[in-house]
Each structure stands twice: as structure tokens, then as C-alpha cells.
Amino acid sequence: MSGGGPFEAYDGPSGDDQGEEAKNGLGSPRDGDGDRTHPAPAPAPGEPPRIPLPRASVEDGELPLPDLAGLAPPHLEHRVLKSLLGAWALAACSAEETAAVEEHLGTCGSCADEARRLREAVGLLQRPESLDLDPGLRTRVLDGCLDRRPPRIPVPDWATPYDAETARLDALLQDFGDAEWHAPVRLRWFRGEGPTSRRTTVAGVIAHLLAVDGLVALALGLDDPLAGAKPAGTPAERTEAFWEASHFPPTRSVRAPWREQTHALVRTVSFTGGASRADEAPGTLPVSYGDFELPLRDALVDRAFECWVHAEDIAEAVDYPYAAPAPRHLHGMIDLAARMLPGALAERRRAGLASPAATRHLVTAGQPGRSLRLEIEGRGGGDWLIPLDAPGAVGSADHQVAHIALDDVEFCRLAAGHVSPEEAAAGQVGDREAIRDVLFAAASLSRM
Amino acid sequence: MAKKDASPRWDRRMQQRLARGEAAALGELYDRFASLVHGLAHRVLEDERAADGITREVFAHVWEHPDSYDPKQGPLRTWVATLTHRLAVQRLRATETAALARGGPGTTEELESKVRHAAVAARADYIVQSMPTPLRAALELAYFQRRDYRQTAADLGVTEDEARRRLRLGLQLLSTAHDTAAPGAPPGYGGAA
Numbered sequence: 001m002s003g004g005g006p007f008e009a010y011d012g013p014s015g016d017d018q019g020e021e022a023k024n025g026l027g028s029p030r031d032g033d034g035d036r037t038h039p040a041p042a043p044a045p046g047e048p049p050r051i052p053l054p055r056a057s058v059e060d061g062e063l064p065l066p067d068l069a070g071l072a073p074p075h076l077e078h079r080v081l082k083s084l085l086g087a088w089a090l091a092a093c094s095a096e097e098t099a100a101v102e103e104h105l106g107t108c109g110s111c112a113d114e115a116r117r118l119r120e121a122v123g124l125l126q127r128p129e130s131l132d133l134d135p136g137l138r139t140r141v142l143d144g145c146l147d148r149r150p151p152r153i154p155v156p157d158w159a160t161p162y163d164a165e166t167a168r169l170d171a172l173l174q175d176f177g178d179a180e181w182h183a184p185v186r187l188r189w190f191r192g193e194g195p196t197s198r199r200t201t202v203a204g205v206i207a208h209l210l211a212v213d214g215l216v217a218l219a220l221g222l223d224d225p226l227a228g229a230k231p232a233g234t235p236a237e238r239t240e241a242f243w244e245a246s247h248f249p250p251t252r253s254v255r256a257p258w259r260e261q262t263h264a265l266v267r268t269v270s271f272t273g274g275a276s277r278a279d280e281a282p283g284t285l286p287v288s289y290g291d292f293e294l295p296l297r298d299a300l301v302d303r304a305f306e307c308w309v310h311a312e313d314i315a316e317a318v319d320y321p322y323a324a325p326a327p328r329h330l331h332g333m334i335d336l337a338a339r340m341l342p343g344a345l346a347e348r349r350r351a352g353l354a355s356p357a358a359t360r361h362l363v364t365a366g367q368p369g370r371s372l373r374l375e376i377e378g379r380g381g382g383d384w385l386i387p388l389d390a391p392g393a394v395g396s397a398d399h400q401v402a403h404i405a406l407d408d409v410e411f412c413r414l415a416a417g418h419v420s421p422e423e424a425a426a427g428q429v430g431d432r433e434a435i436r437d438v439l440f441a442a443a444s445l446s447r448m
Numbered sequence: 449m450a451k452k453d454a455s456p457r458w459d460r461r462m463q464q465r466l467a468r469g470e471a472a473a474l475g476e477l478y479d480r481f482a483s484l485v486h487g488l489a490h491r492v493l494e495d496e497r498a499a500d501g502i503t504r505e506v507f508a509h510v511w512e513h514p515d516s517y518d519p520k521q522g523p524l525r526t527w528v529a530t531l532t533h534r535l536a537v538q539r540l541r542a543t544e545t546a547a548l549a550r551g552g553p554g555t556t557e558e559l560e561s562k563v564r565h566a567a568v569a570a571r572a573d574y575i576v577q578s579m580p581t582p583l584r585a586a587l588e589l590a591y592f593q594r595r596d597y598r599q600t601a602a603d604l605g606v607t608e609d610e611a612r613r614r615l616r617l618g619l620q621l622l623s624t625a626h627d628t629a630a631p632g633a634p635p636g637y638g639g640a641a
Contacts, residue, residue: 087616089615090615093596114620117619117620118623121623125587126572137503138478138482141507145508145512149511152468163472167478263476270471
């Protein structure tokens, strides 16, 4: 038999340690292989490589052949020997069976032909290459296509961050095994004066995204993934309801419904444009979050942001790197947070958590008022003037009392409740109270 | 792992949506097939950027010519794989020929052999991905995890007879990757699906 090919045999000298190796962590392709982004380190000299090379049959190697003299090949019928050919080609039968097959091959032409073909086929078995696609490739491929043939039904600009972020998260989940799906994750957010958290698993996080994205589905008239629960509810209520409704903790089976819903949302807003009425601007349809509302176009940016934040939670739990969104998407997320800041400030003020509005500058809606300049650095950044005293006031450079400078991703971590306002790395100039209030208001935008 | 996209209804619907110019459908198409396309292209070309380029070409082709897929001829997945294979092998031959023309090392025969080898490797990948899960699982255990067929049988909870049968059948399917093509139609895409 020609066979095995030019591979170096990996079999240890005992030649009988296969069971041990399997127990020693070659159990799944990933265990033996390092993971996609952390390749297994090169083995120390003298140790076998962690990734076993394809086995050559023992007679192709330089190792001593097992002593077969004492082993009279058992007498097996042609039918049995034929059935052993696959296992034989893979060097996966006993020494006695191997000897019997090889003796048979000397006398049976049809089995010898098949044996040669199967041995050659073994040489074609290759580990799947890195399944990691460059996450930026999706946007480049789709943009290239759309340039060549403009779509008749485009995805609205305000839905593209959601489309991109859900695709990135799905790619991360692509080859998770059970261990990854059940890895513990701590959801963290900021409430009132301090951080809070809730324990779940990777699958639990996807269930959370499914349940909260369901708010958008509901607004669009699609099926609610929480069939039977009360229709709206806050994101936290919906998540807890979803987790409680299943008797068992969420498993990988949650991925498909989550992904189907994300695709359905993008598909639906592409068709309807999501206006609340035909004569209104696209994306104005109100989406209820239980205790507040966002227009659809903002709700999808918010869901894209949450998707990214939780993808990072997941990536951290399974020790993968995860990049920030594309700069223009990041910019949209920061812009939404900046627009929500005045409302968050007013709410904290009502709750006694922020300093009272400055009385000397009572402002009415639409008028310029005392402002903080929020300067976000980085490719997703920009400049925003945040009115401090009333949500309806207009930010004004002439009334600027303070200036904060933050990196784009750092600001998003703050708004996600992953960095505390005290610890956020922010350059600060001006009214200290205004700065404190805005940083805390940014953190309070976070929720489960 | 690779999911079977065997629903003819999904395929037909996808084609209609692409023909209608729905950008969201293009995104879904990418999400379903990008790793297949990129993986096959990479197996042939062994180069990340070249594989990216083929991925762009394949999706651009499907988006610009959705009608060139005929659902009656078989699954969309097979069609996409065949298209990828053809474009990647073309690209490999073109770059190798250009290198040879510039006075690079090697002969035309070596070039042809390299192209043939790459084509077989890519077909083999596709066959493994598309074969029924029980066969793939048996090969995975016996080859990558170095279990003998009795251990493989125990791991899979099947009889030893059945384990032997699966290993043999899996390799038989895989060996069709060597079959040479009628010109223009790479084999191995579909036979194993």
C-alpha cells in the first residue's frame, strides 16, 4: 500500500496511547488547536505537537513494526474485511484486524482498489481552516455589490449599524461549543449612584437580546418572542420574564430565533421605512421601552449599541478579542447618547441625584442655555454641546460652562455602565458640578 | 458548524428577493454563505486577500445576476460553492500563469498539478462540510481525535458495525474529490450533499 503520504508519524513509542490523548484535551477541535485568535503555542522541544499530525500507517514510519509473528491473523470473511476498510485506512482498527485486512488485500483485487482509494481520501482530510472572517469584510462585500447594482429596496441608513452589529455577534457565536454557550457572564449596568449587575450565561445574554429586540418587533407588528407575556414591559422585565418562562437555562438553541428576529427586523424596516404614518418621516414610529419611548430610527441604533456591548461581555467571558464598531456606526451610537443626555440629566435632577438647575439662567425650550461641551476623540467621535438646565434647551457655545474630552470607546463604556463616572478617563475643564452631573447622567443611560 | 441549507423554499424565496433588489436579502445571503465561500476560496488560493477578493466577486455575481441560478438545478448552496470553486481556480491559474510568464520558477506541468491539487483540496473540504453529520462525526473522532473504531462506536453510541460502515462511507464520499471534471463543471459539489 502506498498510503499515509509524506507525513511524519506522531504515534508515541507505545503506539497505544490513543485513549489517553483523547482524554488529555484533544477532545474538541478547539481544545487541541488553541482557539481562533490564540493559536496553540509551539510545543517545547521534545514534546509532541499539540495538534496531532495526520497519522501515517505504522509501516510508513520509522518506528519498529509491531511483532506480528505471534499473531496469526484471525480468519474473517470477505464481507467483514471489506467493512473494515474505512477503519483500516484511518488506522483505527486493532493490530489483528489490520493484519487480517492486509493479508486479504494481497489476494482480493476489488478490496485492494478500494483500500487504495480510501487511503488517498484520508490524505484529503484537513482541519477546517480558521473560520474567522474579517468582520469588516461583510461591509466591504455588501458595499461593493450595492455600488455595482443599486438596490431597489435599500436598508435604511439608521438600520445599518444594527445589521452590522448583529452580523458581528453572530459570527462570534459561529463555532461556540457547549462550554462557551454556558460560560458565565455578568451583565453590568449603572443605577442611581452606583454599579449593579446580574449573573447569566452566554446563552442567557442572547436570550436577553432576543427579548429586548422584541420591543422593536412588537412596534413593527411582528411576532413577539415573549408569546404570552405582557406586551411591552421594560427591557429588564422582559428579560426576566423570558428567562423564567423556560424551565431550563437558555442553551445554544436561542441563537436561531435571535438571528431570525434580527434579520426580520432589518427586512421589515427596509420595506416599511418605519414611519408612524404615511406622511411622516421614515423611522419615526415610536418604540416603547416600558417607561420611555424612542423613535424607531433611534431604537435600532440603541439596539445596535446593546448588541455590541453584550457581544463584548460575551467575548470577555470566553476570552476572545472583539473590536469596536465601524467608526460611522460608533458615531451614530455616541450621537444618540449625547441627544439622550439632557433628558437623563433632568430625570436625575427630579430624583434628587443631580444638582438643581442654575436659577440665573432659566431657559425655555428652544432657547440657548448653559452648556457643556462634550468632545469625543477617536474615529467615531465629534463635538456635542449638551444643554444642562432643560432638555428642550439648545446647546450653545456662548453659554459653555464646562468641557469634557473622552475617547469614543471610553465614552461608550461609560454609557454602557461598564466604567464608573468617577473612573472614566476624561479630560475636564470648568464647572465641576456640571461635569459630575453629565458623567453620571451618561452612566445612567445604561440598563440591563 | 456548517448548517444544511437544504430548504428549496428558502432558496427560491432568496432568489426572488435578490432579483427584486432587496439589500436586506443580500445581507442574509452573505450571513449564510460567506464562511463557505471564503473557506473554499482560501483552500484553493491559500491567501487571505485573494480569498477576500473571490468572496467579493462571488457575492457581486449573485447580486448582479440572481437569475443565473435555477432552483430546479439544485440547492443554492451547491450553486454558490460551484461558482466559488470556478472563480478561485480561474484566479489561481491566472496568477500562476502570470508568474510563470514573468520568468518565475516552475513548469507548465507543475502549474497544472498545483491547480489540480488545490481544486481537489477545495472539493474535499466541501464534501466534508456537506456530508451527513453522522459520517462527519465518525471521521472527526477516528481521524482528528485518533479514536479507533470501537471507541468511535462507543462515543457515538452506535454498534461497531455501524461505526465501520460510517468510516468507510465517509471516506468513499471523500474520495470522489479526486474524480476529474467534465470541463467547466467541477464535480463533487452536490454529489455529497
